Amino acid sequence: MSSDNAHPLWRQRDYLCLTIGETVSTIGGAAASFALPLIVLAMTESAFAAGVVATAGMIGNLTALAFVGNLVDGHSRRAAMLVGQVTRWVTWSMLAILVTLGWFDVAALAALSLAGGAATALYRTAEAGALKTLVRQEQLPTAVAVIEGRGAAADLAGAPLGALLLSLALPLPLWINAASFAVAIIGIALIRTPLARPDAARPEVYRKALSAGFRYLRGQRAFLAIVISHGLVNFGLNAFTFAMIVILQRDDHPYWLISLYPAAAGIGLLAGSLLAPHLVARMTIGRLASTSVCLTVATMTAINLAIDHPPLILAAVVVGSLSAPASNAATVSDLAVVTPAHLQGRVFAADELATGIAVPWGILLAGLMVENAGSSPTLASLTAVVAVAAGVLLSSADVRSLPRLAEVEQA
Numbered sequence: 001m002s003s004d005n006a007h008p009l010w011r012q013r014d015y016l017c018l019t020i021g022e023t024v025s026t027i028g029g030a031a032a033s034f035a036l037p038l039i040v041l042a043m044t045e046s047a048f049a050a051g052v053v054a055t056a057g058m059i060g061n062l063t064a065l066a067f068v069g070n071l072v073d074g075h076s077r078r079a080a081m082l083v084g085q086v087t088r089w090v091t092w093s094m095l096a097i098l099v100t101l102g103w104f105d106v107a108a109l110a111a112l113s114l115a116g117g118a119a120t121a122l123y124r125t126a127e128a129g130a131l132k133t134l135v136r137q138e139q140l141p142t143a144v145a146v147i148e149g150r151g152a153a154a155d156l157a158g159a160p161l162g163a164l165l166l167s168l169a170l171p172l173p174l175w176i177n178a179a180s181f182a183v184a185i186i187g188i189a190l191i192r193t194p195l196a197r198p199d200a201a202r203p204e205v206y207r208k209a210l211s212a213g214f215r216y217l218r219g220q221r222a223f224l225a226i227v228i229s230h231g232l233v234n235f236g237l238n239a240f241t242f243a244m245i246v247i248l249q250r251d252d253h254p255y256w257l258i259s260l261y262p263a264a265a266g267i268g269l270l271a272g273s274l275l276a277p278h279l280v281a282r283m284t285i286g287r288l289a290s291t292s293v294c295l296t297v298a299t300m301t302a303i304n305l306a307i308d309h310p311p312l313i314l315a316a317v318v319v320g321s322l323s324a325p326a327s328n329a330a331t332v333s334d335l336a337v338v339t340p341a342h343l344q345g346r347v348f349a350a351d352e353l354a355t356g357i358a359v360p361w362g363i364l365l366a367g368l369m370v371e372n373a374g375s376s377p378t379l380a381s382l383t384a385v386v387a388v389a390a391g392v393l394l395s396s397a398d399v400r401s402l403p404r405l406a407e408v409e410q411a
Helices: 013-044 047-074 077-101 106-134 137-168 172-189 206-219 221-250 260-282 285-305 310-321 324-338 341-356 359-372 375-394
Strands: none
Touching: 013 047, 013 077, 013 106, 013 137, 013 172, 047 077, 047 106, 047 341, 047 359, 077 106, 077 172, 106 137, 106 324, 106 341, 137 172, 137 260, 137 324, 206 221, 206 341, 221 260, 221 285, 221 324, 221 341, 221 359, 221 375, 260 310, 260 324, 285 310, 285 324, 285 375, 324 341, 359 375
């Protein structure tokens, strides 16, 4: 546990070193992720090539989750975070060099994007395990809410920043992102709290390591329901967002208007991250999780009805994003509290893999449905998927019985 963890989070040196560095790299990453497909499109005039490079990072992230839990639990979490961030710095620096010099090859860019996505999985898994060491149990919801807040800030600032940097020079967003990872590396290096491998942790065969994470989740019946629900939400909501953007672009809405939708989500998430500690303190974990998914269903339904009225869609996106940070803070903190330290890397990796593995296929499905089934059936079908996710939580007695986070006993 951190030596200065008796202080509020904003006065804890090690927590601030980690958080400030990662906030900078998250915003830089959001700008570069927005810009990279546009750079590929500008250089190849192929939307398919842009999609290949963008999807490669997601596939790398999901594939690596099968392995990184074992690495994190079997080694120093500081070392794992440093390896992840250094790898991200190297891959994005190489991407910037290739674009700057005009040595352009789609396969090379996709391979670098794949490696960067894998490194992101390693870093995120190690960071989740490190938080429990750096902060006290009662501070975990606020710490996780800060992570949600930095994601919201990245959603809010990333696309406009990426667009601005692109207007100045094509490779500039990539260079800025590489620099942001250097800041994050310095932040991790300055942490004084020991983040060594947990005493009970021993490396395993990777198949057995991943199975250990899934076995633990399967044994936690409430979390199993939450994982199933979140997997359906991630599939349906990401596909819905992609379909909505394609529909708006096809209907000749201006690009600046379409770019407001991620910003609207960022505003809602940022406001929600400020509310999260208060909601987590007052509501049970089960009620927060169920309320968040139900609000998402209501938002998607409203967008279905208001697809020709962009201002109403923007308002719905803001409102629909408000509860997500509190729900995520409660469920992630609960999982961190009840999971033994030597299993945390494998359990968090299994959770991330289970809830994210269907996302790329959802996006592909959404594109096919928009082309072949039309706008309304596509959006309605994806809304129905998230409605099923709400039903999973509402029908689970184990989820309903989850207490407030303050009442959860630490493993």
